[in-house]
Amino acid sequence: SPASDAPDSGGDGIGGTPTAGGTLRVLQNADFSHLDPAQGFDGGVNNFYRLIYRTLTTQGTGEGAEGTEIVPDLATDLGTHNDDATEWTFTLKDDIFFEDGTPITSADVKFGVERALDPSISIGSPYAKIVLDIPEGYEGFYSSGPLDSIETPDEKTIVFHLNQPYADFAAVVAQAPFTPFPADAGVTTTSVDQQPIASGPYRVTEYQRGSTLVLERNEHWSKESDDVRGAYPDSYEWSFGLDGATIDERMIAGQGDDRNAIAGSVQAASIARIQTPEIQERTIQGLQGCTTYMPMNTTKPGMDNPLVRQAINLAVDKQAVKDGTGGSQLADIATTMMPPTVAGFTEFDLYPSDDFAGDPEAAKDLLTEAGYPDGFSFVLDIRNNPKMQAQAEAIQQSLAKAGITVEFNLIDSSTFYEVIGTTSQQHDAAITGWCPDWASGATFLPPIFEGTQIYEKGNSNVAQLNDPAVNARIAEIRAMTDVDEANAAWGELDEQIMELAPAVPLLFEKAVMVVGSNIAGAYAHAGFSGGIDYVSVGLADPEK
Amino acid sequence: MSITSPRTISIPVPGATLLEVEHLTVTFPTSAGPVEVVQDASFRVEAGDTLGIVGESGSGKSMTSLAIMGLLPRGGTATGSIRLNGHELLARSDREMRRVRGDKVAMVFQDPLSSLNPYYTVGRQIEEAYRAHNGGSRKNARNVTIEALERVRIADASRRVDHYPHQFSGGMRQRIMIAMALCLEPDLLIADEPTTALDVTVQAQILELLAELQRETGTGMIFITHDLAVVSQVADDVLVMKDGRQVERGTAEQIFSRPQAQYTRALLAALPRIDDPFDRLKGTS
Amino acid sequence: MLFYFARRILAAIGVLLLISLFTYAIFFLLSPDPAVQICGKTCTPERIDQIRSQLGLDLPFWQQYWQFLSGIFTGRTYGEGAAAIQCAAPCLGFSFQTNEPVTDMITTRMPVSITVAVGAAVLWMLAGIGGGLLSAVKQGTGWDRGVMMTALAGISLPNYFVALLLQYVLVVQLRWLPFPQSVQFAEDPLLWFQSYLMPWLVLAFGYAAMYSRIVRTNVIDTLGQNFMRTARAKGLDAPLVLRRHALRPSLTPVVTLFGMDFAGLLGGALITETVFGLNGVGKLTADSIAKNDQPVIMGVTLLAAGLVVIANMLVDVAYTYLDPRVRVKSA
Amino acid sequence: MTESILSAKHVSKVFVTRGDGAVFAGTTRFTAVDDVSFEVPRGKTLGIVGESGSGKSTTARIVAKLIDPTEGTLEFEGDDVTKPSGRALAAFRSNVQVVFQDPFSSLNPRHTVEKIISAPLDYQGITPKQGKRALVRELLERVGLNADHAQRYPGQFSGGQAQRIGIARALAVSPKLVICDEAVSALDVSVQARVINLLNELQAELGLSYVFIAHDLAVVRQIADTVAVMSKGRIVEQGDRDAIFGHPQHEYTKTLLAAVPQINPEWELERVRMLAAEGAVE
Amino acid sequence: MSTVPSELAVESEAKGALPTGGAPTPARRVIATLMKSPAVVVSVCIIVFIALLAVCAPLLAVITGWGPYDFDKSAIDSDLGGIPIGPLGGISAEHWLGVEPGNGRDILVRVAYGAQVSLTIALSATLVTMTLGVVLGMVAGFFGGLADQIISRVMDFLMAFPTLIFMIALLSALPAGNRPVLLVIVLSIFGWPYTARVIRGQTMTLRNSEFVEAARASGARPMRIAFREVLPNLRGTIIVLATLAVPGYIGTEAGLSFLGVGVMPPTPSWGQMISTAVGWYAVDPMFFLIPGTFLFLTVFSFTVLGDHLRTALDAGDAA
Numbered sequence A: 001s002p003a004s005d006a007p008d009s010g011g012d013g014i015g016g017t018p019t020a021g022g023t024l025r026v027l028q029n030a031d032f033s034h035l036d037p038a039q040g041f042d043g044g045v046n047n048f049y050r051l052i053y054r055t056l057t058t059q060g061t062g063e064g065a066e067g068t069e070i071v072p073d074l075a076t077d078l079g080t081h082n083d084d085a086t087e088w089t090f091t092l093k094d095d096i097f098f099e100d101g102t103p104i105t106s107a108d109v110k111f112g113v114e115r116a117l118d119p120s121i122s123i124g125s126p127y128a129k130i131v132l133d134i135p136e137g138y139e140g141f142y143s144s145g146p147l148d149s150i151e152t153p154d155e156k157t158i159v160f161h162l163n164q165p166y167a168d169f170a171a172v173v174a175q176a177p178f179t180p181f182p183a184d185a186g187v188t189t190t191s192v193d194q195q196p197i198a199s200g201p202y203r204v205t206e207y208q209r210g211s212t213l214v215l216e217r218n219e220h221w222s223k224e225s226d227d228v229r230g231a232y233p234d235s236y237e238w239s240f241g242l243d244g245a246t247i248d249e250r251m252i253a254g255q256g257d258d259r260n261a262i263a264g265s266v267q268a269a270s271i272a273r274i275q276t277p278e279i280q281e282r283t284i285q286g287l288q289g290c291t292t293y294m295p296m297n298t299t300k301p302g303m304d305n306p307l308v309r310q311a312i313n314l315a316v317d318k319q320a321v322k323d324g325t326g327g328s329q330l331a332d333i334a335t336t337m338m339p340p341t342v343a344g345f346t347e348f349d350l351y352p353s354d355d356f357a358g359d360p361e362a363a364k365d366l367l368t369e370a371g372y373p374d375g376f377s378f379v380l381d382i383r384n385n386p387k388m389q390a391q392a393e394a395i396q397q398s399l400a401k402a403g404i405t406v407e408f409n410l411i412d413s414s415t416f417y418e419v420i421g422t423t424s425q426q427h428d429a430a431i432t433g434w435c436p437d438w439a440s441g442a443t444f445l446p447p448i449f450e451g452t453q454i455y456e457k458g459n460s461n462v463a464q465l466n467d468p469a470v471n472a473r474i475a476e477i478r479a480m481t482d483v484d485e486a487n488a489a490w491g492e493l494d495e496q497i498m499e500l501a502p503a504v505p506l507l508f509e510k511a512v513m514v515v516g517s518n519i520a521g522a523y524a525h526a527g528f529s530g531g532i533d534y535v536s537v538g539l540a541d542p543e544k
Numbered sequence B: 001m002s003i004t005s006p007r008t009i010s011i012p013v014p015g016a017t018l019l020e021v022e023h024l025t026v027t028f029p030t031s032a033g034p035v036e037v038v039q040d041a042s043f044r045v046e047a048g049d050t051l052g053i054v055g056e057s058g059s060g061k062s063m064t065s066l067a068i069m070g071l072l073p074r075g076g077t078a079t080g081s082i083r084l085n086g087h088e089l090l091a092r093s094d095r096e097m098r099r100v101r102g103d104k105v106a107m108v109f110q111d112p113l114s115s116l117n118p119y120y121t122v123g124r125q126i127e128e129a130y131r132a133h134n135g136g137s138r139k140n141a142r143n144v145t146i147e148a149l150e151r152v153r154i155a156d157a158s159r160r161v162d163h164y165p166h167q168f169s170g171g172m173r174q175r176i177m178i179a180m181a182l183c184l185e186p187d188l189l190i191a192d193e194p195t196t197a198l199d200v201t202v203q204a205q206i207l208e209l210l211a212e213l214q215r216e217t218g219t220g221m222i223f224i225t226h227d228l229a230v231v232s233q234v235a236d237d238v239l240v241m242k243d244g245r246q247v248e249r250g251t252a253e254q255i256f257s258r259p260q261a262q263y264t265r266a267l268l269a270a271l272p273r274i275d276d277p278f279d280r281l282k283g284t285s
Numbered sequence C: 001m002l003f004y005f006a007r008r009i010l011a012a013i014g015v016l017l018l019i020s021l022f023t024y025a026i027f028f029l030l031s032p033d034p035a036v037q038i039c040g041k042t043c044t045p046e047r048i049d050q051i052r053s054q055l056g057l058d059l060p061f062w063q064q065y066w067q068f069l070s071g072i073f074t075g076r077t078y079g080e081g082a083a084a085i086q087c088a089a090p091c092l093g094f095s096f097q098t099n100e101p102v103t104d105m106i107t108t109r110m111p112v113s114i115t116v117a118v119g120a121a122v123l124w125m126l127a128g129i130g131g132g133l134l135s136a137v138k139q140g141t142g143w144d145r146g147v148m149m150t151a152l153a154g155i156s157l158p159n160y161f162v163a164l165l166l167q168y169v170l171v172v173q174l175r176w177l178p179f180p181q182s183v184q185f186a187e188d189p190l191l192w193f194q195s196y197l198m199p200w201l202v203l204a205f206g207y208a209a210m211y212s213r214i215v216r217t218n219v220i221d222t223l224g225q226n227f228m229r230t231a232r233a234k235g236l237d238a239p240l241v242l243r244r245h246a247l248r249p250s251l252t253p254v255v256t257l258f259g260m261d262f263a264g265l266l267g268g269a270l271i272t273e274t275v276f277g278l279n280g281v282g283k284l285t286a287d288s289i290a291k292n293d294q295p296v297i298m299g300v301t302l303l304a305a306g307l308v309v310i311a312n313m314l315v316d317v318a319y320t321y322l323d324p325r326v327r328v329k330s331a
Numbered sequence D: 001m002t003e004s005i006l007s008a009k010h011v012s013k014v015f016v017t018r019g020d021g022a023v024f025a026g027t028t029r030f031t032a033v034d035d036v037s038f039e040v041p042r043g044k045t046l047g048i049v050g051e052s053g054s055g056k057s058t059t060a061r062i063v064a065k066l067i068d069p070t071e072g073t074l075e076f077e078g079d080d081v082t083k084p085s086g087r088a089l090a091a092f093r094s095n096v097q098v099v100f101q102d103p104f105s106s107l108n109p110r111h112t113v114e115k116i117i118s119a120p121l122d123y124q125g126i127t128p129k130q131g132k133r134a135l136v137r138e139l140l141e142r143v144g145l146n147a148d149h150a151q152r153y154p155g156q157f158s159g160g161q162a163q164r165i166g167i168a169r170a171l172a173v174s175p176k177l178v179i180c181d182e183a184v185s186a187l188d189v190s191v192q193a194r195v196i197n198l199l200n201e202l203q204a205e206l207g208l209s210y211v212f213i214a215h216d217l218a219v220v221r222q223i224a225d226t227v228a229v230m231s232k233g234r235i236v237e238q239g240d241r242d243a244i245f246g247h248p249q250h251e252y253t254k255t256l257l258a259a260v261p262q263i264n265p266e267w268e269l270e271r272v273r274m275l276a277a278e279g280a281v282e
Numbered sequence E: 001m002s003t004v005p006s007e008l009a010v011e012s013e014a015k016g017a018l019p020t021g022g023a024p025t026p027a028r029r030v031i032a033t034l035m036k037s038p039a040v041v042v043s044v045c046i047i048v049f050i051a052l053l054a055v056c057a058p059l060l061a062v063i064t065g066w067g068p069y070d071f072d073k074s075a076i077d078s079d080l081g082g083i084p085i086g087p088l089g090g091i092s093a094e095h096w097l098g099v100e101p102g103n104g105r106d107i108l109v110r111v112a113y114g115a116q117v118s119l120t121i122a123l124s125a126t127l128v129t130m131t132l133g134v135v136l137g138m139v140a141g142f143f144g145g146l147a148d149q150i151i152s153r154v155m156d157f158l159m160a161f162p163t164l165i166f167m168i169a170l171l172s173a174l175p176a177g178n179r180p181v182l183l184v185i186v187l188s189i190f191g192w193p194y195t196a197r198v199i200r201g202q203t204m205t206l207r208n209s210e211f212v213e214a215a216r217a218s219g220a221r222p223m224r225i226a227f228r229e230v231l232p233n234l235r236g237t238i239i240v241l242a243t244l245a246v247p248g249y250i251g252t253e254a255g256l257s258f259l260g261v262g263v264m265p266p267t268p269s270w271g272q273m274i275s276t277a278v279g280w281y282a283v284d285p286m287f288f289l290i291p292g293t294f295l296f297l298t299v300f301s302f303t304v305l306g307d308h309l310r311t312a313l314d315a316g317d318a319a
C-alpha cells in the first residue's frame, strides 16, 4: 500500500534525548507568516507557536498518531461538556505565567479569543468563528467589547458556549487563536505581530523580519506545569531568506555552527546527495499529513460530467507526478483524498492502473462514452513554483496520451489561492493541497467538498462539488457526538466522494530533513506538515 | 629670466646648418599595402633662416614636420636621415627624442583647438612646457607664460592665462600655440599653417612677431602653408611639394620668379589676384 | 550656477513625481486587490469591502495617490480607531503581509545592500580602470586581447550564471569559502569578508567588463587626440603624459556611468542578493515580488528610481567640476 | 540691364539663444545681420566679402529662404517673398538655388550622384521633358564631369568634382539665381580657379545671377560685378567692384585690403617675362 | 574667359578618378574586413549553428525520438529524487546532452526549442525597439522643439526607472496571457530609449549638416528630408545597435525567465531552463551548465560580431 511506504525512523527520533542548553539554529527559506497567533495558520508557524505560546490543549509529541493526539496544556484536562456538547468548561493549571511574570488567568484566555476575532487580524484558524456562539455583527474586542459566550466564573475556569454541538471542541481550543494575552498590557491588533507576549517556554528577544529571529528562555515558564514541551536549548536562532539549495548544501556539509542546525524538508535535487551513510544517519522522514490533489470544477461544461472526471482520474500518471515532485523519498502516491495521518483513514483505489502510470486506453473509452470521442481539453490553474509546475507538466503529458489536452494558466504564487478561491476566476481544474487542521476527517472533507461551503471568494471547495447525498452525509456525521464513530464515517465518505471523482488525489508528500550532527530528539511531527517538532528537539552536547 | 633675454649659449651661429634632411621617406601601412606619403625629401635649414613648405592639401607637408619631431602617427615610419646640429635624430629612441622635443625643436600644430588639452587652463599647459625644460618655480613659469601671451597679442593676458582653451577663439588658440613655442626658445621652430585661422590683419602681426623672434634668437624656422603669398613674404628658401614628392626647391626668389616645375608654375598661375582681376597671363595660355 | 542647481533639483523632483505616479498607476491597475490578500484564506465579500473602505482603497485613484504622496512627507495612518496603524514619515507605504512600514523594511536591509554595492564598486572600478588602461596602452598585444576577451566574457555571462558557478566551484566543490551569511563586520570580520566576497566578485566582474571596455575606448581615443601630440612635443615624460593628459579626459565620462550604476546597486542587487541569500534590498524586492507584496514593491521601485535620479543629479553637478567645458557653459 | 532680380531691404536677423532647454536659463540675443540692404542685378554677380562671423552666411541663408529675417523685406523679380505662401515658396525654390561651402558635406554621402542631382526635381515634383536620367547626364557634362559617373557616390570624387556636382544640382531646376556661400573656399587654388571659371561660363551662357560669398578678397574680385563688404553684421560699403578694390572708402575695407599678403611684384614680373620668353621659344 | 591652366586640368582630372574609393556601400568591403578576423568567423559560425538548431528543432526531435515535452521515466531514478541515471546528467546515446531531472525530458531537444523561443523574443524585441527608437529618435533629433522635449523627457523618465525591478513587477502582476508577446512588449517599452538616444544625437548632427540644408533649399519637406536624406546615413549605426541589442535581449529574457516572470513552462527557454536547474546545480551541474553555455555562446557571439561590425563600419566611414 502506498501509505505504508513511510519509513520508520525510530521511536524518539534522531540522536536520543537532548541535553538542556545551547543554541539551536534553524535555517529557513521564508520567514514565518505571522508571529500573531490570530493570523498565522500553517504547519510551520503552528509548530513555532508552541515555543512561545500555550493554549488550553495542544497536540502531543512523538511520531505518527502520538503527535496528533490532543492533550491538555494550560488546562488540567481536555474539558468537560454538557450533554449535547454545546457548552465546554476548562480549568487552568497553576504555575502558568506570561513572560513578565504575571499569572495567566481565564480572563486572559477569553481576551485572547476576543482579540483574535477582530476582522483586521482574524485571518488565522477560523474555528473560533465557526463554532463559538457569536452574535451577529460582533467584530472582536476592540470594536465590540467582551464576548458573552465565553464566561470566566473565576480566574481558573473558563466556559465556552457553542452555536452547535461539537464533539471535537478539545481540538478547537488547541488552535492558535486561543492563545492567551494579558488583557490590560496595551496589546493591540498589530502589536503582537511585532512583539509577541510569551506564555510558552521562550520569548522573542530579537526579530528582523526576513532575516533573523532569536528566542531566549522565558524564565517564568515552569517545566512542571507543562507535560508536552521538552524545551531543551537555551535559545533558538532562525536565519531566514536562505535559498533552498543553499540550505540543503549547508545541512549536508554540516560545518561549524551548522552542526547545531535543523532545517525544513530538502529539495528534490538534494535527495541524491543525502544517500551516503553519514548523512542518512542525520536524515529523518515523515509524511506531511496533507494531500496534493487536482480538484476539477464540476460546474464547467464537460467537467460537470462524472465520466469525464473519472476518465481524467484514470489517465493521470501518478508515478510521473511523483517523480516530478522528487520521487519516492519525497512523496507517496495518493489514491484516497484523506491522508493516512487522519483518524478513520480508509484505503481504496477506485481508478487503478499498473504502477500508477495511468490507463489512457480505459480513459479514452470513458471519454467516448461521455461523448468526447475526439478528446477533451481543459485549463489547469497552476502556481508559479517549480514543484507545482513539474507536477502539472507530468499531468499534461499523461493526459495527452488519452487525448486530453491540458492548457496551463500560470498564476503568481502570491495570488494563487485567491484566484482559485474566487469562483468567477477559477478555471476547469487546479493543483492544490489540503491539510487537516487536526487529525480528523471533520477538518478535511467538508471544507473541500461540502456544497454549502461554496463561497464566491475565499472558496476552498474548489471542485464546487454540491452533491445532495454528500452534503446530507456530512451533516449527519457532524452531528455525531462519538468521535470514533464519526472518524470511521469520514473514511467511508471519502470513498463515496471519490466515486463522483470531483478531484484527482495525487500525492501524499513527505518531509525529508537533514539535521546537524549535534542534534538530538528530532523527529517529523505529523501535526505540523511533517516538520521537526520544535519543542522536543535539542542539542546532544550543548558544549560543542 | 625673461623671455626676451636670449640664452647666449644656445644662440646658433647664423648661417650654420641647423637641420639637414636627406632622402626622408615616410611610410604608412594601409590595407592596400604600404603608402609613401613623403618620398625622398631633402632639404636643409640654416640658423636664423626660414624654410617655407608649400603644396596642396595632403601633399605630405605635415608628415614631413612630424617626422622631424619623431611624432609620426601610429604606424608611420620614417627612413633617410634627419640631422639636427649634426646629430642624427632618426636613430634615437623615444626617450632620447624627448630631450630634443620642446628644447631644441618646437612645433606649432596645424589644428589649434584639438592640440590643446580641454581639461587644463592654457596657462598651465604653457607653464608645463616651460618647466619641463627650464625648471624653476611655478611663479616664474607663470610670469614667462603671461609675457609670452602678451607677445602674441592676447589682450588681458594675466587674466586669460587661467582660461580654458574652449574659451578662446580659433585665432587666439593659434596664437596660444605660438606662445607655447616661443617660451621654449627652440633652435628650430616648425610652424604648421600657423595663420590659417587668423584674420588677415592679425596674420600680419603674427608674421611680424615670428620674424622678430628669429632676429633676436637666431631660431631656424620651417613655415608650412598653402598660402603662396604668405610664404613669399616669410621664407628664405621654399620647398614645393605635391603628392608626397618634392617638386621643386630653391630660394624664394628663384621659386617665385623663375619657377621650373610645371606644377609650381600652374600653382602660381592659378593664384587669384587681388590687384588685377584680368589675369596678366591670360594671353599666354 | 545656483540657478543651474535649482533647475536640476526641480527637474529631478519632476521625474520622481512622474515615476511615482506611473508606478502607482500601474500597481493600481494591475495588482491584485490588497484587501483580498489581507482578508486571507477564509474571507467574506463583506469583509473585503470593509477592509477596502478602512484602508481607503475605495477612494478614486487621485485621492489614493495623493494620500500616498503626502504620506511620504507627513506620515499617515491606516484605518481608524484601535485598529489604526501608524506609519511615520517618510512613509513609503505599509506592508499588510508583514505588518511593517515599508520604510522600516528598507532601512533594516539597506546596510547589506550598501556593503554589497560599495565593495563591488571598489573592485570594479579598480579592475575596470586598470584593465582598460592596460589594454589601451598595450593596444594590440596579448595583454590587450586577454583583457578584452575576459571583458567580453564578463558581458556575455549572465550574473546569475556566474554566481551559481562561483558558488558551485568555490563553496560546494572546493570548500574554499563558506556559504554566504548575513553577518555584521563587528561579529566576525573573516566570515563577513568571506560572505561578501562572492557577491562582490560576481557584480564586479560584470561591471568591470563593461568599464574596462569603455575605459579602453576612451583612452585610445584620447591617446589619438592632437593634444596628446602637443604634450609629447613639449618633451614631457611618457608616464607623465599618460597620467596628466590622457587619464582625466578618459575617465571623466566614466563618472556618469558610475553614478548610475552605483545608485542602481544601492537600490538592490536583485539577482546576486537572491542567489547568495543576502538579505539586502534586492532580496527584499525579489521576495516581495514573489509574495506580491505590492506596497513593498512600490516602495523599493521608488527608492531605486529616487537613487538613480539623485545620482544623475550629483553626476551632472560633479561633471561641471570635472569638465571645464561644461563648467563654463553653465556658469 | 540693371533690373534687379533680387533685392533685400533693411534686412536684420536676431538670434535668440536659450541655455540648454533650461527652465530658468536666461536668453541671449545676438544680431547677426543688422539692417542690410542690397540688390542683385539680373545676369550679374553680387559678391559679399567680410571677415569670419560678419554675417555673410546668415545673409545668404536669409536670401535663400532657409531662415526668416527678423525684420526687412525680400523681393524676388518684384514679388515680395518675405513671407511666401507654400506655393510661392515652391516657385521661389525652383528659381533660387544654393551652392554650399563644403562640397562633401553638402552632398549626402549615401546617395548616388544621380539621386543627388535629381533630388530637387523630386522634391518639387518636376518631371523634365527629356527624362530625369538624361537630364542628369546633360548636367554632368555641362559642369565638365563624365556623365558615366552618375551612379557613383560623392566620396568617389575629388573636392573640385564634388563642388561641380553641387553646381549641377543647383542647375537641375533651371534657377535664375544661384547663391554661392563660400563655394570655393575649401578648394585648392587650382581647383578653385576651375570652379570660378565654370560659374562664369554658365553666367555667360544661361544668364544666371549670383550672390557670391567669400572671405577671400581675391576670389571675389575675380567673379563679382558689384561687391558688398560686411563687418559685424552690417554692410559697411558696397558698390562697383573696381571702385571697391581700387578706391576703398571705408576704413575697414582699407585695412582689409592692405593686410592681404602679396607676392613680391618684382618676382611676378620676372616670372611673366620668363614664361613669355619660353612661350616665344616654343 | 578662362583662368584654368590646361596642365592642371589634365592632372587633376586624371587623378580625380577614384581618389578615395570611399563608396558608401562598403558592405562587401566591411564583410571582407570582418571575415579576416577569426573571432568573427567563429562567432558567425556559432550564430548560424544556434539559428539552425532553432529552426531544425522539430527535425531534431524526430531524429532523437524525443519531443520537447516527452517524459522519459526510464532515464531518471525515482528513488533518488528523480536524478538522471548515468554520468554527466544522463548523457547517453539516447539522450545526447542528458535529461532533465525529475521528468527525463531530453535536454538537447529542449535547448533547441529554447533557442527558438529565446531568439524569437530577442529578435522581435530588437525589431520593435529599433523601429521605435529610430523613428522617435529621428523625430526628436530632427524636429527638435516640443517634439524633442516630450520625447527626451519620456526617455529620461524611462531610463531613470529601475528597469529590472519594474519589468519583474509588471510581468508578475500582468495576467500570464501570451508571455512571449508580453515579454517583447515590456522589453521594448524599456529598451527603445537606448536606441533613440543614440539616433537622436546623430540626427541632430546630421540635421545641421549642409546636405540637409541643401535638401531644404531644393524644396524638400521635413518628412522627406528625415527619411530620404537622414535615414540612410543612420544605417551603420542602426546595424550596430541592432547587433548589440540582440544579445542584450537574449540575456534579459533569460534573466526574467530565471526570476520566474519570463516564458512560462512547459515552453522551454534558456533562462527558464537555467532557473529550473538552479536547485540542481550541486547534484546535476550539467543540467545547469548546458543551457548556460548555449546562452553564453550566443550572447558572446553576437557581442563579438557587433563589436567588430562597429569597428569595421567606423573604419569604413573614416575612409
Ligand SMILES: Nc1ncnc2c1ncn2[C@@H]1O[C@H](COP(=O)(O)OP(=O)(O)OP(=O)(O)O)[C@@H](O)[C@H]1O
Pocket: B028, B029, B030, B035, B037, B055, B056, B057, B058, B059, B060, B061, B062, B063, B064, B073, B074, B075, B076, B110, B226
Ligand atoms: N596615419 C596615416 N596613415 C596613412 N596615411 C596617412 C596617415 N596620416 C596621413 N596620411 C596621409 O599622408 C598624406 C600627407 O598628409 P599631410 O598631413 O602631411 O598633408 P598636408 O600636406 O599637411 O596637408 P594639409 O595641407 O591638408 O594639412 C595624406 O595623403 C594623408 O592621407
Ligand SMILES: Nc1ncnc2c1ncn2[C@@H]1O[C@H](COP(=O)(O)OP(=O)(O)OP(=O)(O)O)[C@@H](O)[C@H]1O
Pocket: D015, D016, D017, D030, D031, D032, D050, D051, D052, D053, D054, D055, D056, D057, D058, D059, D215
Ligand atoms: N543659429 C544661430 N544661432 C545663434 N547665432 C548664430 C546662428 N547662426 C549664426 N550665428 C551667429 O551669427 C554670426 C554671423 O554668422 P555667419 O555664419 O553669418 O558668419 P559668416 O560671415 O558666414 O562667417 P564665416 O566666414 O566664418 O562663415 C556669428 O557670430 C554666428 O555665431
Ligand SMILES: [Mg+2]
Pocket: B061, B062, B063, B110, B192
Ligand atoms: Mg597639414
Ligand SMILES: [Mg+2]
Pocket: D056, D057, D058, D182
Ligand atoms: Mg559662413
